[in-house]
Amino acid sequence: MTDPDSDLLLQATGLTKTFGNFTAVDGIDFAVQRGESFGFLGPNGAGKSSTMKMVGCVSPVTGGVLRLFGQDPATHGPQIRARLGVVPQKDTLDEELTVQENLWIYGRYFGLSRSEVRSRATELLDFAQLEDRARSKVEPLSGGMKRRLTIARSLISRPEILLLDEPTAGLDPQARHALWDRLFRLKRNGVTLVLTTHYMDEAEQLCDRLVVMDHGKIVAQGSPRSLITEFSTREVLELRFDTDDHAHHGDAIAGIGERIEVLPDRLLVYAEDGDAAAAAVHLRGIQPMSSLVRRSTLEDVFLHLTGRTLVD
Amino acid sequence: MSASVSTPNPQPTPTSTPQPTPGPALWRPVFGCWVTVYKRTWLGSVFGRFLSPLLFVLSMGLGLGSLVDKSAGGVGGVPYLHFVVPGILAAQAMWVAMGESTYQVLGAIRWNMKYQAMLATPIGIDDILLGHLTYVAMQVTGATAIFVGVAALFGSFGSWWVLLALPITVLTGMAFAVPIFAFTATQEGDGGFNILFRFIITPLFLFSGTFFPIDQLPAFLRPIAWVTPLWHGVDANRSLALGSPDLVGVLGHTAYLLFVIAIGGLLARHTFTKRLVV
Numbered sequence: 193m194t195d196p197d198s199d200l201l202l203q204a205t206g207l208t209k210t211f212g213n214f215t216a217v218d219g220i221d222f223a224v225q226r227g228e229s230f231g232f233l234g235p236n237g238a239g240k241s242s243t244m245k246m247v248g249c250v251s252p253v254t255g256g257v258l259r260l261f262g263q264d265p266a267t268h269g270p271q272i273r274a275r276l277g278v279v280p281q282k283d284t285l286d287e288e289l290t291v292q293e294n295l296w297i298y299g300r301y302f303g304l305s306r307s308e309v310r311s312r313a314t315e316l317l318d319f320a321q322l323e324d325r326a327r328s329k330v331e332p333l334s335g336g337m338k339r340r341l342t343i344a345r346s347l348i349s350r351p352e353i354l355l356l357d358e359p360t361a362g363l364d365p366q367a368r369h370a371l372w373d374r375l376f377r378l379k380r381n382g383v384t385l386v387l388t389t390h391y392m393d394e395a396e397q398l399c400d401r402l403v404v405m406d407h408g409k410i411v412a413q414g415s416p417r418s419l420i421t422e423f424s425t426r427e428v429l430e431l432r433f434d435t436d437d438h439a440h441h442g443d444a445i446a447g448i449g450e451r452i453e454v455l456p457d458r459l460l461v462y463a464e465d466g467d468a469a470a471a472a473v474h475l476r477g478i479q480p481m482s483s484l485v486r487r488s489t490l491e492d493v494f495l496h497l498t499g500r501t502l503v504d
Numbered sequence: 505m506s507a508s509v510s511t512p513n514p515q516p517t518p519t520s521t522p523q524p525t526p527g528p529a530l531w532r533p534v535f536g537c538w539v540t541v542y543k544r545t546w547l548g549s550v551f552g553r554f555l556s557p558l559l560f561v562l563s564m565g566l567g568l569g570s571l572v573d574k575s576a577g578g579v580g581g582v583p584y585l586h587f588v589v590p591g592i593l594a595a596q597a598m599w600v601a602m603g604e605s606t607y608q609v610l611g612a613i614r615w616n617m618k619y620q621a622m623l624a625t626p627i628g629i630d631d632i633l634l635g636h637l638t639y640v641a642m643q644v645t646g647a648t649a650i651f652v653g654v655a656a657l658f659g660s661f662g663s664w665w666v667l668l669a670l671p672i673t674v675l676t677g678m679a680f681a682v683p684i685f686a687f688t689a690t691q692e693g694d695g696g697f698n699i700l701f702r703f704i705i706t707p708l709f710l711f712s713g714t715f716f717p718i719d720q721l722p723a724f725l726r727p728i729a730w731v732t733p734l735w736h737g738v739d740a741n742r743s744l745a746l747g748s749p750d751l752v753g754v755l756g757h758t759a760y761l762l763f764v765i766a767i768g769g770l771l772a773r774h775t776f777t778k779r780l781v782v
C-alpha cells in the first residue's frame with residue numbers, strides 16, 4: 193500500500209488497454225513524482241490518449257496496475273478526479289456559453305461554491321489572458337484562445353496533477369509559444385504536468401522526463417537530452433538531391449558519419465561533426481541540391497528507434 | 505506586460521488545503537449547466553409552450569368538440585372538450601419529453617461532448633443522469649403548468665381535481681424521457697429519432713385513448729395501450745379532471761408510471777455507461 197501523501201503521485205505497472213481484439217496500450221510502466229513534468233511522445237495512434245484517459249480515471253484499465261495518489265481508479269475514481277485537471281485532446285468547451293460561464297459551470301462540478309468559483313474564475317481569466325473576452329461566447333474564439341480557456345478551466349479546482357493531451361496540436365507557432373509560456377508558469381509554481389505530444393520541440397521545451405511510445409509500447413525513456421545522447425549523435429547532416437528516389441544516394445555516401453537514414457525526401461547523416469561529414473561528402477564529388485547541418489532532436493531519436501518519422 | 509500577469513496558486517499540498525470532496529449532491533451542478541444553457545433560449549421555448557395548448561384546445565376541444573357533441577352528445581355524456589383536453593395534456597408531456605431527450609442528449613454525447621467534460625471531474629454517470637433528467641422534469645413541469653393554465657381559461661376542466669393531474673402528467677412525461685435517454689445513448693446519428701417519432705410516439709398519440717376511448721380499438725390492440733405509459737397518464741388525468749376520480753385506478757396508473765421510470769433508469773445507466781465509459 194502506497195502512502196497517499198507521498199511524492200510518488202502516479203504509478204503504472206504493466207498498464208494495458210484493449211478495445212476488442214486491438215491492444216492500444218501494451219503493458220507500459222512509468223511513474224511520476226510531485227513537481228515533475230512528464231511527457232509521452234509518440235506518433236498518431238501510439239496509444240497516448242488511451243493512456244491519458246486511463247490516468248484521468250475516465251477510461252477503465254484493462255490490465256496492469258494504476259495508482260494515483262496511492263489510490264486505485266477503479267474504486268476511487270471521483271476522489272482521484274477531484275485532484276486532477278484535465279485538458280483533453282479535443283476541447284470540450286460549451287461553445288454556446290460565454291467564457292466565464294464555462295469556468296463557473298466547470299468549477300461547480302467539483303463541488304465548489306458559487307462565490308468561490310467566481311473569484312477563482314477572475315484569477316484564471318487573467319492567467320489565460322482572456323479577461324476582455326470574459327463575456328463573449330466561446331464559439332468565435334480562436335483555436336489558441338479556446339485552448340487557453342480549456343487550460344484555465346482545468347485549473348479551477350487547483351489540481352495537483354495537470355493532464356494535457358496534445359496541448360498545442362493544430363495551433364500556429366505564435367499561439368503555441370503563448371501556451372508554452374502559460375505552462376512554464378505552472379511548472380515553475382510546482383504543478384505536476386503530465387502531457388502528450390507528437391511535437392519533439394514541445395517535448396524538449398516542457399518535459400523533464402519523457403517516454404517515447406510506439407504501437408502501445410514504451411520504446412525509450414529519459415530526459416530529452418539523455419535520449420538524444422543515448423540514441424543519436426550530436427549533429428545531423430541533411431542532404432537533399434534533385435531526384436525522386438533518395439535510396440540509391442545512400443550507397444554513395446555510405447561510411448560517412450556514424451549512421452545514415454534514408455527518407456523519401458532526404459538523407460540524414462548522423463555525425464558528431466556535421467561540417468566534417470559535409471566536407472567528406474564533397475570530397476567524394478557528390479553534389480547534393482542542398483545540405484544542412486543541425487543539432488540532433490527527439491525526432492532523430494524516434495526515427496532511430498522506430499524507423500519512422502513522428503509527424504508525417 | 506506579461507510580468508504583470510498573475511499565475512494561479514500552485515497545487516495545494518494535501519495537508520494544507522482541503523480538497524473539495526465529491527458528495528452525493530453533484531447532480532446539482534449538472535442541472536445547473538442545463539439551466540444555464542436554457543437561459544439563452546428560454547423566450548422562444550416559452551412562446552411555444554403557450555401556443556401549443558391554444559391550438560389544441562381551439563382545434564380539437566372546441567372545433568372538433570362542437571361536432572362530436574352535436575352528433576353524439578359528447579363521449580359517454582361528457583362534453584368532448586372535457587373528454588379530450590386531459591388526454592392531450594398527458595400527450596403533450598410525452599412530446600415535450602421526447603423533444604428534451606433526443607438531440608440534446610445525443611449532442612452532449614457526440615457533438616459538444618458535455619458529458620465527457622463532466623466525467624473528467626468528480627461527476628459520475630448517475631449525477632449526469634439525475635441532473636439532466638431533473639432538468640427535463642423541470643421543462644415538462646413548466647410546459648404542463650402552462651398547458652393547464654391556458655386550457656382552464658377555456659373551461660376545459662370539470663373540476664379542481666385537475667391540479668392532481670399535474671404531477672401525474674409530469675410522471676407521464678418522465679416515463680418517456682427516461683427510456684428515451686437510454687435509447688439515445690445507443691444511437692450514432694439522428695436516424696433512430698425518426699423511427700421513434702413515426703412508429704412509436706405518433707401512433708401512441710393517436711391510439712392511447714387521447715382522442716377516443718380505447719374500447720373503440722380492436723380488442724387485440726388494447727393490450728398495447730395498457731403497456732405503454734401514455735394511456736395510463738391519459739386515463740388518470742381524465743378521471744381526475746372530470747371531477748369524480750377513481751382514486752384506486754389513479755394510484756395504479758401512478759405506480760405503473762413509476763415502474764416504467766425505474767426500469768428506464770436502470771437501462772439508461774447501462775447504456776450511458778457503455779457509451780461514455782470506454
Ligand SMILES: Nc1ncnc2c1ncn2[C@@H]1O[C@H](COP(=O)(O)OP(=O)(O)OP(=O)(O)O)[C@@H](O)[C@H]1O
Nearest residue numbers: 211216234235236237238239240241242243390782
Ligand atoms: N474507443 C476506441 N475504440 C476502438 N479503438 C480505439 C478507441 N480509442 C482509441 N482506439 C485506437 O487505439 C489506438 C491508439 O489511439 P490513441 O488515441 O490512444 O492514440 P494517440 O497516441 O493518442 O494518437 P493521436 O496522436 O492520433 O492522438 C488507435 O489505433 C485508435 O484507433
Ligand SMILES: [Mg+2]
Nearest residue numbers: 240241242281
Ligand atoms: Mg491522442
